[in-house]
Amino acid sequence: MNRIITIGREFGSGGRELGMKLAEKLQVAYYDKEIITEIAKKTSLAEQYVQQVVERRPSQWFPLTVGHSFFLNVDPLQEQNLSIYQEQCRIVKEMAEKSDCVLVGRCADFILQDKKPFRIFVYADLEERLARCRKRLSPQEQLSDRDLKQRILDIDRNRAAYYRFYTGQVWGDKACYDLCINTGCRPMDKLVSAIEEILS
Amino acid sequence: MNRIITIGREFGSGGRELGMKLAEKLQVAYYDKEIITEIAKKTSLAEQYVQQVVERRPSQWFPLTVGHSFFLNVDPLQEQNLSIYQEQCRIVKEMAEKSDCVLVGRCADFILQDKKPFRIFVYADLEERLARCRKRLSPQEQLSDRDLKQRILDIDRNRAAYYRFYTGQVWGDKACYDLCINTGCRPMDKLVSAIEEILS
Numbered sequence: 001m002n003r004i005i006t007i008g009r010e011f012g013s014g015g016r017e018l019g020m021k022l023a024e025k026l027q028v029a030y031y032d033k034e035i036i037t038e039i040a041k042k043t044s045l046a047e048q049y050v051q052q053v054v055e056r057r058p059s060q061w062f063p064l065t066v067g068h069s070f071f072l073n074v075d076p077l078q079e080q081n082l083s084i085y086q087e088q089c090r091i092v093k094e095m096a097e098k099s100d101c102v103l104v105g106r107c108a109d110f111i112l113q114d115k116k117p118f119r120i121f122v123y124a125d126l127e128e129r130l131a132r133c134r135k136r137l138s139p140q141e142q143l144s145d146r147d148l149k150q151r152i153l154d155i156d157r158n159r160a161a162y163y164r165f166y167t168g169q170v171w172g173d174k175a176c177y178d179l180c181i182n183t184g185c186r187p188m189d190k191l192v193s194a195i196e197e198i199l200s
Numbered sequence: 201m202n203r204i205i206t207i208g209r210e211f212g213s214g215g216r217e218l219g220m221k222l223a224e225k226l227q228v229a230y231y232d233k234e235i236i237t238e239i240a241k242k243t244s245l246a247e248q249y250v251q252q253v254v255e256r257r258p259s260q261w262f263p264l265t266v267g268h269s270f271f272l273n274v275d276p277l278q279e280q281n282l283s284i285y286q287e288q289c290r291i292v293k294e295m296a297e298k299s300d301c302v303l304v305g306r307c308a309d310f311i312l313q314d315k316k317p318f319r320i321f322v323y324a325d326l327e328e329r330l331a332r333c334r335k336r337l338s339p340q341e342q343l344s345d346r347d348l349k350q351r352i353l354d355i356d357r358n359r360a361a362y363y364r365f366y367t368g369q370v371w372g373d374k375a376c377y378d379l380c381i382n383t384g385c386r387p388m389d390k391l392v393s394a395i396e397e398i399l400s
Contacts, residue, residue, distance in 0.1 A: 118385065121374075123374060123375070125375075172374070174321075174323060174372070174374050174380045174382070175323070175325075177380075177382065178381075178382045178384075178385035178386075179379070179380070179381060179382065179385065180374045180377075180379070180380035181378075181379060182374070182377065182378045182379065184378075185318065185378035185379065185398075186378075186398050186399075190397065190398050190400070191398060193397050193398075194394040194395070194397040194398040195394070197390065197393050197394040197397045198385075198386050198390050198391065198393075198394040199386075200390070
């Protein structure tokens with residue numbers, strides 16, 4: 001069975017950087033935005049649209065009544081969102097079948113639970129995340145600290161709601177992971193080496 | 201400044217074993233039960249009694265009214281428990297001053313926050329903890345799985361209440377730690393080597 005590493009991450013905590021460095025060090029495939037690209041290809045939807053759907057809170061497009069036997073009118077938008085998730089599951093499983101890999105986000109820890117992936121969750125203090133996001137902003141984006149903080153918290157709330165909706169688990173709850181790393185504690189390369197050591 | 205590592209741990213998750221092995225590998229002092237022994241010496245109370253106090257839920261001996269200005273009668277038992285905690289703070293700080301060390305439990309992560317310790321929290325699935333505790337039981341102790349599980353959960357509830365009472369933080373909440381490790385994920389020696397790598 002392939003060696004699979006999944007990474008859940010708070011927005012701005014450096015999960016993507018950690019995942020890329022880890023994949024490079026282990027010389028395995030790395031999937032992050034690639035999953036969105038693949039879903040877009042398979043569903044013939046625009047990549048940007050797919051990105052929006054998988055980052056939106058499910059409650060915004062999924063009434064609580066669904067699943068009840070008296071619910072007869074199926075909203076086409078709901079159907080589309082569900083089929084995007086199903087496609088996501090298929091693609092994540094396909095990627096995990098192909099070779100050893102690092103998968104970032106997309107409920108991969110849950111989707112691949114039968115394959116016993118090594119499940120990492122990456123987090124950091126809000127101030128550290130704020131500083132990291134500030135560096136990534138384009139010169140056109142003029143955001144106050146308050147607005148940027150709000151954006152970070154909003155994205156995390158959406159991720160938590162999406163994860164809870166599809167997995168029934170609590171996003172970021174350490175019980176769902178093998179290792180939770182505060183990226184503010186040490187340089188990223190040290191953390192990558194430590195994970196490599198655990199997995200060796 | 202000395203290198204300080206603090207370990208919070210769910211009961212039966214192997215926090216003590218991890219702490220001892222880590223201290224051995226790093227060749228630094230290790231403090232766990234030693235803290236209780238020192239408190240007992242300093243307060244002239246029996247070690248077993250001190251152990252009971254620091255493992256009891258504060259709410260059992262500390263009415264909510266304390267701290268309110270209209271609360272005038274000071275219960276001697278409350279005073280004693282508070283002075284045990286104060287002694288604990290003094291001893292933990294003394295140990296951290298002496299040399300590099302690993303400290304298990306006793307709110308050390310909070311007490312030593314000015315010294316920026318490396319804060320680890322150790323946890324595991326309940327089934328794994330049950331199996332670990334079962335191995336440690338003496339032949340005289342005949343406990344059903346249900347009773348043993350209950351004992352584990354009770355001890356954790358007490359630890360959480362004690363930690364919350366004195367630190368105002370949530371015990372086991374990953375935000376309070378640098379690294380949270382599920383000891384069920386890999387052999388203990390691998391985890392110890394990984395922590396050594398992070399700290400190197």
